[in-house]
Amino acid sequence: MNKDYHGIIYTLDSDSALRELVAHRNTASIPFGGRYRMIDFALSSMVNAGVRDVGVIMERDYQSLLDHLSNGKDWGLSRRSGGLRLLPPFGLREAHSGSFSGFLEALQSVQSYIEDIPHENIVISSGDLLANFDIAAAMEQHERSGADITAVCADAAPYFPHHRFIPGEDGFSSEMVFSSGGKGEGLAATEVYLMKKELLLSIMDYCAKSGKEHFHRDGIAHYIAGGGKVGIYVHEGYLCRVASAQDYFEASMDMLEPEIMLQFFPEDRPIRTKERAEVSTYYSDEAKVRNCLVADGCYIEGELEDCVLFRGVRIGKGAKLKNCVILQDAVVEKGADLRCVIADKDAVISENCFLVGSRRLPIIVPKGETV
């Protein structure tokens, strides 16, 4: 058990490219993969590594995140001492808008919380990454290598702006560079870090004193330039940062690839989520289902191909769905014909409705709306 680590998860302002999915929630609480919310992945990765205390820095629109995380019971984080701490965004100053300019400001808003952390080490992650990190392995490498900071990286080429770590001859990072997207030298930062609490505070202090605004670009890069030892832990499994509705749709379809699905949900590192009382899913005589990921509590009488169904979804007789993501408790009535549709929570697609989106521009039926 890695009792000497304290987890910090931050949730930043949601990208408007996520469209209706973030109308009532921030990215960290978007439902994903049939029964999860985005934050479950960061939280479970930490819990699976034995982290028993996690603070979640919340941004605006955190109501659904509050509902979801509650007291942390479903992640084993509801405890008398420690456990889950929810940190709303109003600690910094009274007139704060509830929205942070970036990770650094988010950290600064909870500076006193960080100072009071009783653990020696911190593991930081963002709450909107789709990855099942083996944080225990990263911790092991961190301690064995003698690094001051270990950055979790991936051999990936995100299309959006990100940071990359260039490994030096000693295995530590020699340089951190900014990429505007696409392939580049070195490894892509996932912005998951392990370091001592005192070091985190000193980087925050440096940024504050020198008027810097970017934790990664200014803080971490400056630390490397000053000769600090920043190790690179390479995450081998699936990784996706969901920045747009299209990303969301493609990541959902990725879960329908057997190799990805099976390695994403290994038995020894389960992804935990809020439990609800559910029945098993019922398939009627007319049901025809191919290549689908289906949560409990669904009632399926229609035809499904390449779909992700969340808990409590109902698919009526004769309905045909291809490449669809149907969120919890949504209803698709009989005879509806849907392609490339994301139906948000509680949405209703009426009888014989015909909706066709495309993979690049999936149709999103907003939460609670009826088509």
Place this chain on the structure above:
Amino acid sequence: MKKECIAMLLAGGQGSRLYALTSNVAKPNMPFGGKYRIIDFPLSNCANSGIDVVGVLTQYRPMKLNAYVGSGQPWDLDGDNGGVFILPPYMSAGEKGNWFSGTANAIYQNLDFIDMWDPEYVLILSGDHIYKMDYSDMLREHKEHDAAATIAVIQVSMQEATRFGIMNVGEDGYINEFEEKPPQPKSDLASMGIYIFTWKTLRQALIEDNSDPDTQFDFGKNIIPKLLNAGEKLWPYRFQGYWRDVGTISSLWDANMDMLTPELIGLYDPEWPIMSRSPIRPPHVVWKTADIRHSIVTEGCVVEGSVFNSVLSNQVTVKEGAKVEYSVLMPGAVVEAGAEVSFAILGENAHVEAGAKVGDTPDGTDSWGVATVGPDVTVGAGAVVAPNAMLYENVEAAK
């Protein structure tokens, strides 16, 4: 801490008529209906009825049941002013400890536990029935009729009545006679094994029964007749709705098949959820080669083959080309490629290897029955398991 009514759940029985399925676990811990274990039904009924103290009396192979019930959290029975309490037999100072020697004796041995809550009424439940019941409504009738005991009864056919404990009712509506499995039943009201007692009366009856040299320490055989003889008022609470005893292989299979008609018991009713402790697993996956019809499937399953008219509990695997029909697959069961499972029950983590065949469709003969593969039992590749078989041990692969 004063409670109006607490529940005592008799969960110590082996369920010996389930043979291999209960050779390692107590019957209340038996997986049922995909998502559940049998004990989820009485526990959820308690929680939904507003009963927040439940004593669970365990005796036979209780380890897994204890772990499953745990703190009672899945049923919201983990409050600090009540909750669920596992009550095993125990030792007392200066005397030898005793096993529970009957249903009434099990309650007798826990008088102190019940007295702790100083209840007016005690609800006695058993852990082997599938049903949804509002015990608060039963309690209301108990109080309305000023009864010493209220016994839940269900109408059965006169033919079936010979297999049950039958309550005969007088003109005033109260029970005037109890007959255990009568060859010539006078009434069609069968006891469901669910009782509410006024605690003061039951307490006295239990103490007297325990010193009776001829007693079998049983509610049906001893306590109920004793109260009748003493002239106490016994009221029948007429239950209407789905209720099944799952004490035998065929009744367990039948009741599981009933779950394929979800409206029978009404599992989708948000007003009366049946809650369970679920393992942390992802949604189930139905891959390209799969075909699932008229079946229920639970989280963690991986389906590549054909599944018809079957119940799949969590983490069941059905490989490509395998065929499962009219069967009940308990958690972790695996059916390998090309294997056929028909009219069968596969226990937890049972493994049917490639090309094996378990069970067969009914052929109309008396010797036919549902085939059962015990928990952790492997049926070797190509082996054939006949209908009505009961496997306790592995079957070697066919040569």
